């Protein structure tokens with residue numbers, strides 16, 4: 001993912017014969033040229049250049065150059081289409097002439113060096129090449145082919161091309177030196193034949209001076225140089241060698257394992273769907289292996305406009321809108337009777353369970369109606385969809401990437417071993433049989449003609465399917481909801497009528513034996529492997545046991561809500577860990593807002609962050625305003641360069657097609673996705689409701705095309721937090737258990753979330769879906785998070801921007817001091833100089849009432865001047881008289897110390913050094929007595945001189961509360 005900023009080299013390449021002039025003219029579409037002044041200016045400049053250069057060339061030269069470039073374009077077009085197609089290179093960007101030259105030279109040298117062609121001309125050239133390079137000339141065609149291939153396919157990557165070229169030059173030089181030693185160190189006296197059999201003339205010149213010291217010296221020097229040249233050609237920094245070797249191994253192994261999985265027709269994901277995409281995945285991986293393409297997924301490579309029926313869930317095989325599962329061509333779907341007979345046979349021990357499991361991957365999850373049973377057979381209810389086993393813990397091929405935003409760092413994504421596999425899910429337990437019996441019983445008791453035909457067991461709940469006899473109303477079953485709850489002894493029964501895509505009623509009942517869904521399993525599932533998009537996250541498992549994986553970029557903004565302990569933070573952790581597992585900091589950057597201060601601390605310092613985790617709600621509001629500014633800047637670029645989506649823009653930048661204006665020093669780089677995570681929206685809405693709402697609405701309305709996505713989590717889904725405006729603009733919702741049906745309506749616009757059973761049980765409503773999908777959220781343990789974060793931080797340190805949530809220039813005087821600043825300063829001075837933290841002393845010396853003195857003491861405590869109340873004793877004074885000045889300055893809102901937290905921390909360091917009472921022991925006894933009396937008076941309402949609502953901590957403790 002090297003950034004290509006190629007204005008200068010490309011400019012010069014255009015002065016090459018014909019191709020440049022004609023190419024730039026023909027290749028640049030009028031629309032694109034017209035989009036920006038820059039483009040036009042550039043085009044004009046080129047035109048002028050061509051006008052000056054071309055007439056000076058004799059026609060014969062131009063004709064030859066034209067033919068040469070014509071052949072070059074034809075060959076280049078072919079080579080660009082191999083594997084991953086890059087044939088959309090603009091003609092102006094191509095270097096086909098130079099590439100063809102490399103190719104032709106390689107072929108020419110190969111004709112005699114490899115294939116032994118004879119003739120006077122080949123002999124002459126062979127003599128020159130072989131005499132110069134010795135047997136290293138055998139490698140020359142290979143090097144030239146590699147250069148030609150790169151020039152055809154990546155002409156704009158001039159930095160990379162130069163690197164490879166220089167690497168090959170060093171390799172050739174070192175190779176000839178080594179060849180000279182290994183070839184027996186011939187001298188000039190041995191003639192050219194002798195030199196040819198070793199390292200040629202170049203090898204002789206390179207090695208003989210060093211060999212004069214000792215023959216081992218050139219071997220060591222040129223051996224090291226050859227090694228370095230391999231590192232240069234492969235762009236491998238020294239420190240990354242072990243990782244590269246490991247990455248290459250995993251890459252290769254991963255491909256093979258994916259192949260193997262595909263051959264097995266592995267079906268861990270939605271088992272009721274056909275796994276035809278399994279064959280697609282290895283193809284993509286193979287492409288990736290050969291062409292070093294990092295993102296073979298079209299959705300990431302370039303945004304090609306909105307897709308029809310776009311959905312956030314990554315699952316190629318989602319059933320079409322009418323609910324019928326898709327069937328690959330040429331595959332016959334078994335009839336329901338066939339499936340049913342198979343399953344019933346299996347359930348009765350008449351068929352091999354394996355046969356059923358195998359069939360199930362091709363079958364609609366159904367169980368035979370009772371009529372299909374033989375009269376003698378008891379109705380046996382079996383799971384409709386076999387539970388998918390967790391994906392084998394095969395490593396996801398590790399991706400190693402050259403980062404450009406971070407200054408050409410080689411970055412390896414964390415290995416999938418960091419996430420441990422989950423337990424094997426159960427397909428059916430005794431609890432399920434008991435529930436089937438209870439449901440059947442209830443139906444019979446109330447004379448409802450309906451049958452339990454099957455069930456699908458998910459990690460948290462099992463969905464039992466009920467089919468009605470003809471003429472039976474659906475309402476007859478839904479009206480039984482309370483009776484069903486009673487019969488199965490669970491209050492969290494949820495009825496779906498119908499199950500989307502089926503003519504059956506679904507009754508979801510919590511499993512008494514819940515299973516944890518491991519994030520590792522979700523990320524290793526076929527659905528997650530289907531795409532390399534960096535914004536894909538592991539959501540969890542649905543009720544049928546299928547892995548749910550979603551693309552945050554397509555949501556495009558997500559609201560996560562639920563009561564305390566319902567699983568929001570765990571979900572946010574899974575989301576962030578998914579991103580860290582799959583995306584480099586070049587691809588995704590994050591802003592984390594965590595007013596609760598504890599939830600996201602584990603991620604502090606990851607290079608994906610652009611600012612330290614923001615814990616202060618006021619700063620969070622500022623950060624949102626920064627996001628708006630960032631969005632505007634991105635939009636400006638999109639508008640200036642004529643792109644509709646940031647993916648298109650990035651693609652063009654990577655291809656070197658976006659150049660800054662001629663007089664600009666700006667280096668244009670691809671924009672990473674920006675994921676803004678707010679872990680408690682309510683805290684932000686409390687400090688600056690209007691600003692926060694404005695920013696959120698602006699971001700959510702526009703940011704999608706700019707690659708900016710918001711995730712807002714809250715445990716208070718009430719209308720004052722999730723306002724109508726916010727809701728209208730955050731289309732995807734993840735509702736964990738809510739405390740009331742009203743909250744459920746706020747989050748989902750429908751009831752249901754109040755029936756969830758907490759701890760990761762959620763209703764997921766991605767943008768565009770009409771029905772919420774019940775999922776058990778993926779779970780990632782703290783140690784897993786720690787491992788992933790350590791790996792990520794070990795690769796690259798976070799580089800924070802300082803304009804996202806800047807420190808305030810001047811600390812504002814805190815609101816809670818209000819008009820009391822003057823008297824608070826006096827109180828501070830008094831307490832610090834006397835080193836005596838007594839409320840009654842403040843009363844006497846400052847002539848204030850008890851309540852006011854108590855309040856001042858509270859303010860002093862909150863600013864770290866005194867310690868907490870210790871009943872009737874005076875408080876510890878934590879500030880030394882020497883430190884009085886900066887403390888007073890801070891209270892006045894002057895420079896040092898910068899923040900109350902830093903101030904408190906600085907003060908607490910001094911805490912131990914403080915002496916409590918000093919020479920005021922006598923005073924203390926007297927003031928305490930006075931204190932108690934006044935407190936009693938106050939409590940009885942006798943002291944009316946001060947603010948009555950404001951009772952200090954001393955007052956409460958003295959009045960015995």
Ligand SMILES: Nc1ncnc2c1ncn2[C@@H]1O[C@H](COP(=O)(O)OP(=O)(O)OP(=O)(O)O)[C@@H](O)[C@H]1O
Nearest residue numbers: 563564565566567568569570715759760777778779
């Ligand atoms: N996906 C899950 N799988 C298994 N257990 C979970 C899952 N999600 C949450 N839990 C359990 O629920 C507990 C509470 O979850 P979590 O802290 O995520 O809730 P929360 O909604 O963020 O609560 P709060 O708002 O108080 O922070 C976790 O400690 C864990 O035991």
